[in-house]
């Protein structure tokens with residue numbers, strides 16, 4: 455998508471603090487971190503939100519979640535744990551319309567969210 459900010463990070467048109475990249479996904483630090491560890495894992499393919507996921511894309515989401523927990527552990531969250539969040543559309547608090555999994559850790563997080 456031409457005007458999607460995360461697609462622009464994928465294409466290298468705007469900078470991102472990349473943590474991990476392969477053929478199908480990219481992980482990078484959130485520009486406005488809400489916790490000591492806060493990064494995003496996204497599919498490189500533009501999927502607007504999790505409710506737009508096609509059935510044959512479900513395994514990709516599994517691989518994204520698997521990589522997210524691996525990276526969380528590598529960034530120091532193995533013992534304390536982390537939160538893995540996918541916001542979806544307006545009521546879910548989604549502000550960037552490109553599917554992304556937040557990973558937040560490094561401190562105790564409250565629940566439920568506001």
Ligand code: AMP
Nearest residue numbers: 459470483484485486541547548549550
């Ligand atoms: P959401 O509200 O779930 O759509 O989350 C979008 C997240 O993307 C927010 O936490 C933003 O801080 C983050 N974000 C927006 N632009 C960038 C960027 N250029 N690089 C890294 N993170 C970004």
